[in-house]
Amino acid sequence: MQGTISKSNSSLSNLFTFIKPILPVAGVFFVICLVLVLNRYFSFYASFDQGIFNQVFWNNLHGRFFQSSLSSSLSTNVVHANEIPTVYYHRLGQHFTPALLLWLPIYALFPNAATLAVLLVTLITAGGLMLYVLARQYLEPRLAVMITGSYYAANAVIGPTLGNFHDISQIPLFIFTLLLAMEKRWWWLFWLMAGLILMVREDAGVGLFGVGVYMVLSKRFPRAGLAVCTVSFGYMLLLTNLIMPLFSEDISKRFMLERFGQYVDGEEATTLDIIWGIVSNPLRLLIELVTPVDRTIKYLLGQWLPLAFIPAIAPASWSIAGFPLLKLLLGKGDSVLAITIRYALSVVPGLFYGAIIWWSKHPKAFKPSFRRFWIGCICLSLLFSFTSNPNRTFYFLIPDSIKPWVYVSLPEQWHHVRSGIRPLLAQIPPDASVSATTYLVAHLSSRREILRLSMLELRNDRQEVVKMDYLIADLWQLQKYAPAFRSDRESLKELINLVDQITNNQEYGIIGFKDGVILLRKGVNSESEAVKDWLRFEKAQMGR
Numbered sequence: 001m002q003g004t005i006s007k008s009n010s011s012l013s014n015l016f017t018f019i020k021p022i023l024p025v026a027g028v029f030f031v032i033c034l035v036l037v038l039n040r041y042f043s044f045y046a047s048f049d050q051g052i053f054n055q056v057f058w059n060n061l062h063g064r065f066f067q068s069s070l071s072s073s074l075s076t077n078v079v080h081a082n083e084i085p086t087v088y089y090h091r092l093g094q095h096f097t098p099a100l101l102l103w104l105p106i107y108a109l110f111p112n113a114a115t116l117a118v119l120l121v122t123l124i125t126a127g128g129l130m131l132y133v134l135a136r137q138y139l140e141p142r143l144a145v146m147i148t149g150s151y152y153a154a155n156a157v158i159g160p161t162l163g164n165f166h167d168i169s170q171i172p173l174f175i176f177t178l179l180l181a182m183e184k185r186w187w188w189l190f191w192l193m194a195g196l197i198l199m200v201r202e203d204a205g206v207g208l209f210g211v212g213v214y215m216v217l218s219k220r221f222p223r224a225g226l227a228v229c230t231v232s233f234g235y236m237l238l239l240t241n242l243i244m245p246l247f248s249e250d251i252s253k254r255f256m257l258e259r260f261g262q263y264v265d266g267e268e269a270t271t272l273d274i275i276w277g278i279v280s281n282p283l284r285l286l287i288e289l290v291t292p293v294d295r296t297i298k299y300l301l302g303q304w305l306p307l308a309f310i311p312a313i314a315p316a317s318w319s320i321a322g323f324p325l326l327k328l329l330l331g332k333g334d335s336v337l338a339i340t341i342r343y344a345l346s347v348v349p350g351l352f353y354g355a356i357i358w359w360s361k362h363p364k365a366f367k368p369s370f371r372r373f374w375i376g377c378i379c380l381s382l383l384f385s386f387t388s389n390p391n392r393t394f395y396f397l398i399p400d401s402i403k404p405w406v407y408v409s410l411p412e413q414w415h416h417v418r419s420g421i422r423p424l425l426a427q428i429p430p431d432a433s434v435s436a437t438t439y440l441v442a443h444l445s446s447r448r449e450i451l452r453l454s455m456l457e458l459r460n461d462r463q464e465v466v467k468m469d470y471l472i473a474d475l476w477q478l479q480k481y482a483p484a485f486r487s488d489r490e491s492l493k494e495l496i497n498l499v500d501q502i503t504n505n506q507e508y509g510i511i512g513f514k515d516g517v518i519l520l521r522k523g524v525n526s527e528s529e530a531v532k533d534w535l536r537f538e539k540a541q542m543g544r
Contacts, residue, residue, distance in 0.1 A: 021141050022132040022148050029152040030125040033161050037117045040162070040393050043413050044421055044439045044474070046113070047391075048452060050164040051441035053100075054113035056091055058446045060104055061111060066091045069458055070441065073451055076254040086459040087448050093248025094255065096239055097167045099199040113442045116165035124161045124345075127172030128152050131352055134180045138360035146374060147355060150306040153378045155385045156348050159340025163391035164442075166342040167201050174200065175207060175349035182211075182221065194228060198235050202244060202251070205232035207324045210350055214319035240271040259331045262288070278330065289329050295337045296329065302339045303347055306381040308374040310355045317354025321347045340390035401484035408480055416476055420515030427512060427519060428470050433458070435468040437495070439477055454498050469522050471508060473499075475537065476516025496538060510534055 040046055052070045059067045072078060072089030091097075107115055128151045135144035151157055151172075160166065178193035180186075197208050209232040215225025244251045252268045261269070263277030263284070278285055290296055303325075304311050311317035324346040328336045335341055359366070389398045396410035425443060428434055433449035441452055449468070451458055456467050478492040499518065502508040509526040512519035513533040 018136070019129055019132055021145050022129065025145070025149050025152055026125055026128055026132075029128065030121060033121045033125075033158070034118065036162055036393050037121055038114065040391070041114055041117050041442065043410075043417055044443070044477075045392050045395060046117070046164055046439070046442045048164075048438050048441055049166065050113055050116065051445035051450070052091075053116055053165045053167075054442060055445040055447075055450065056100065057104065057107045057116065058111065059448070060101065061108055064088070064448075065101075066097070069448070069450055070445065070452065072458070073455055075248055076250050077248070080253065084457055084459050084465050085451060085455065087461055090247040093244055093246075094250045095167065096202040096244055097200065099170060099196055099201075100167065102196075111446065113445060120163075120165045120169050121161060123169045123173055124157060127176055128157075130173055130176040130180065134176050134183065134353070135356050137180070137183045138356055139363075143359055143363070143366055146371070147307070147352060147359070150308075150355075150374075150378055150381075151348070151352055153381045153385070154306040154348065155302055155339050155381055155388065156344035158382075158385040159388065159390035160342045160345045162393040163341070168204075168342045168345050170200050171197070171204065171207065171346055172349055175211070176353075178208075178211065179349070179353050182215070187224075190224075194231070198232065202236065202239050203327065204346075205236040206327050207320070207346055207349065208232040210320040210323035213323070214316055217319055218316070237271060259333065259336070262332055285330070288332075289326075299328075299337045299339055302381075302384070303344070303351060305377050305384075307351065307355045308370070308377045310358055311351040314351075314354035314358035316357040317351045319350070320353060321350025324350065340385075340388050400481065404483040406481055406484045416515055420476060420517040421474060423514055424472060424512045424517050424519040428472065432469040433460075433466065434470040434472065436471070437473045437475075437478070437491075440472055440474055444472075454494055456502075467507075467522055471502075471520040472517065474517050479516060479541070492541070496541060499534070500538075513537070 041050070048070070052068055055068045055070050056066055059065070067088055068091045069085050069087045069089065071091040071094060072085040072087070075085075075089060075094065077083040078085050103119055106119065128148055131151050132144055132148040135147050139147070157172075160169065174193050174197045178190055178197065181189035181193060194208060197204050209229055212225045212228030212230075212232060215221040215228060240251050249268070252270050256269045256271065256274055257264075257267075260274045260277075263269075263281070264273050269277075300312075301309075311321070328343060328347070336343060338344070386394065387398070389395070389400075392400070395408055396413065399405065399407040421440070425440070428444065431447060434444050434447070435451040435453045435455055436444050437453050441450065444450055449458060449460060449466075451468060453471060453473055456471070457465055458468075460466050473495050475492060475495060478488045478495070481488040482492050483489075499510075499520070502520070503510060503526060506525075508520040508522055509524040510518060510530045511521050511524065511527055513530045516537065518530075518534060
């Protein structure tokens, strides 16, 4: 027994010694990102998706696996058929994410949306440590540190880290572990990680397919690579055409059309329909690949920049990252080519592994002059990551608009939290149903019945349509951003009209109004002081 413990301690000591050169960089990344992400959460800038994932975890913890009223509000039945959201809607019809269950024991210890913020930073930091171990299979420590430092400085890594929790945060850790297992010929671990990658979400198999293509084209493991391609492609087809439709029609009636609707006609499409629409029209495929030209080039340069553009000439990078990149380039919408949001992270593992392979074949290129150029590229990537203000994480440093001027300082926001938001949130019972504005949702999402304003009704576990017990809206936040952002102006106007309507018909009463935050309760009379404060606020808005 003592021999086993001693051997285990020795292994841990060896691992620590092995990764010691990169630990300072990883530590700085972890601490800075954690502080920023927690500030973003506790100062009420975490948005709707943070609430969705927290409610999914909360429901999982209570045995209602992958159910979410917040996700239901985005379903095709609600968005397109105008049905009422339900508390028993299964999110697996939108995104198939069983890998999230891996982290449920951690969430059970700290059941809070802030736990997911910590988990997000931890997973992406761990992905970098695994990248360093992978790089050391081919490269000497200095070069491995440079590559891993590039990972921690990449806009496509920093942006998705400084945001809401998301399922793709698992991808770097899982794929780098898979590639390490491939290099070590640890096939039991390789296939375990392949299975976990497929369980991350329904399209994670695209990246795994790229690994299989690399294994075949490099002639290193052609049989295993062919198996990987077959399993990943077959799994995605089976999942999206047979399994996910068992939960809802969202994959065919909403998500496929929103992302790839330009390739098909009609009001619904399966993945097979989309694939046929793509391959049957090569000209349209080519146009979609390169347009918009300026944004496509900018996106590629942004992905290559932290690695000093080496992935652009690395065949392995194109083999592995080419397929998730292809998925993004063929899609439509502003988010597909946004390097600061989660989708960009799916391209990262292939780019960095390809750079490792390239450097293993060209070690003499690591000259002082190129090192200086590379360090400059890393600094530029850090600068762009900061100035892009991903997910408004740097709201207290970078104005959202210059003309008109829109800026919220840190003391101003925290004063608003203490004087307006927190006192009113404290009045909402933990088991009450509630509808809230976007930036309040995450903090209220550890409950069964929750919606985003201006939705007021859902179908409960008794399948009865009920109205929310409480409504809470941060109108101050909308007021701050309204001068520069049309969506905030429209939301503010809509909510003011809603409050007037539901209070005039005495359906809800205003029980609190503090610093631009309003709290209403169903079936009660309004409090006079709260009404006076509300009317003053409304009058001020009408005068603007």
